Amino acid sequence: MTAGAWCEELGAIARTDERISEAIGRINALALQRGRGTDDAQGEDPAETGIEAHLMGLVGLLAERCRALAVANEQLDAQLAEQVCERERERRVLAEAATRVEQTQNQLLQSEKLAAVGQLAAGVAHEINNPVGFVSSNLGSLTSYVDRLFRVIEAYERLESELPADHPARATAQKARTIAEIDYLRADIPDLLRESVDGLARIKHIVADLKDFSHADEGEWQDADLNRGLESTLNIVWNEIKYKAEVVRELGDLPPVRCIPAQMNQVFMNLLVNAAQAIETSGTITLRSGTMDGHAWVEIADTGKGMPPEVQQRIFEPFFTTKPIGKGTGLGLSISADIVKRHNGRIEIRSQSGRGTTFRILLPLHPGQRR
Template sequence: MHFEEFDASPAAGVRSESAPPTRLQYLIDNTPALIYCTVPSGDFKMTFVSNNAFNMLGYRPEDMLADPNFWFDHIHPDDKPRIVESLAQVFTEGQRVYEYRFRTADDRWLWVHDTLRLVRDAAGRPLEVIGALTDITDRKAMEEALTAKGIEQQQLIGKLREAHEQLLQAEKMASVGQLAAGIAHEINNPIGFVNSNMGSLQGYVGTLVDLIDAYDDAIAGHPELLARMAPVRVAADLDFVRGDVASLVSESIDGLRRVKEIVQALREFSHVGETEWQFADLHRGLDSTLNIVANELKYKVTVVKEYGKLPLVECRASQLNQVFMNLIVNAGQAIAERGILHIRTGVQGSWVWVEFADTGAGIAPEHLTRIFEPFFTTKPVGSGTGLGLSLSYGIIHRHGGRIDVRSQPGEGTAFTVWLPQRPPRRGAGDI
């Protein structure tokens, strides 16, 4: 790349007061950019500086020309390595553009935009480097303000998204509570009389069996009656029916009991009508939650409960139950075939803790720092929203607690929920 040669001597910028300025000199001295030239080697010693350097930087051009290291010595230490490393590219590309901080005469750091262009002589040899320095401090300040504003807006958007998800979760829990109340109202009554009828039926079956035994005793001394009843007994398979009917009735009663337990567990899980902070039994919440998710665990997960002695904890029980459910379901999904989930509880000082330790696949180290991020999930598409742990983290945080996690890939994961027995003072807007 070749450029036309021009007079780059120091006298062009540093002139005597008696010499009338040329039109070119006048334009250079009054341009918004500081124009300078340097030698194309070594420390890039300045050979020309326009007179507007004093207005921009506070230095006299002659002082800048007198110091061979002036340019490098006044670049911010954090910016200098980046410039030094790439400065040689001026000779291959012909031009480089930098933005860096330059120290003024009053010890301020000025952001400048610097365009460097290489000038070659007619033979193609590097002749000098021309620089155009523009003050961009105000622009940088605006960019930083916009960046900070953008970060603030992103944080606000994140908070709004989290609040939205929490609201959806609260609405979902309210719907579950209403569903539980409806189930209790609609099913408990028929379950009640069916259960009562089954109790009566169990008594009637016992009476009928006793009656058959009495008939058997009565005809025992009458061979002709025994012979007549024998085919009837065989056709009715009476011996089998006598044994099976008692089992059927007993299993039916047990099934009704199970239905009642499920409905009660659903009510306790959602805590219908309980919207205020109150003292709750965490073990009761764990048990009701285990009842709700029993079907998801029963084929592959053995639950081992190692409960300590816990005091009542001031909390919103339905929200804690949602956390317990998320952690239990995650443990079940982490176990591919057969495994164990240990649920342990205990007290440490004024804190209570609940640990969920599974023998599942574990979490990769690079994912451990992201598992509580909204929408982050390692599950296949369609298998999870990535909100369970994020919402759980938010619930525990609002209770003044924390969630610790440790994991070993291939061996399992343990989540420990820490809760204060009495949460910190809450504001009126806490939910």
């Protein structure tokens, strides 16, 4: 009901009230006239007849006013109900907008964190690679020096064997060899050097994976090796996994896929950490990949506790989590699904309570290809 219509309705009621007042005034006037009449008046009293007529008219006016009020109340109720519905719609729209804003803010925060990690990784890589470089060089030199020393020791051993058995120098040399445990050192020192070299190579690999995981140019689309991204991300989160799960690799050959590598690595990280957290004591995480119907796919499967159907239906909702308060934000999978969607791909889930969960990511092999 419009404001103009409402005003007209109120105006009609006011006019009816005026007519009611006029009728009451006429009735009062006739009542006064009747009161001044003589007792010996004969025949029908005109005043009394007029009062009856005006009373009937007043009853009609009152009935008309009641009907008008009822109509006005119905219209007002309808208007108020419509306004309540409109306010409820506005509230829902605002709530949805607030949720989207909060989700966007968290995504931006994640992107800023990745950018910061990328910058930190570049600085850390530079700082670490310098000492790693000269330690690696020193180990190479040390290996060469140890080889020379062992050759010198072998020469002394040959000279020792040529001495008579009762020669004092031979007894002194044998005693020195026993104290120094030359045979043990000859076996152990090369192993220590190899392990040290392997450790340095591991450090270099971790630094390289960290740089790959959150690269400074994360906003750029490029052709990337998803298997390599999965492996480098696994290396980053290995500490979350190594005590709880054995990792099995069943990776197929993948062609380069057009994507934003750092964002896909973020998806891999979320799924790998979730897989580890789903395993309560010990289990297996299986990594698979391949191509199908013009898509590259990557699977991360765990033998954890799995999810019932009602949880699977909500698992990608923002802020939905089955973790205790303070243990999760409910944004990891939501952000992952959003990233994959922006890559024109999709995430599929297979899960059964007590039997584990498998997430499959599918990305188109050709730019512009639809899901």
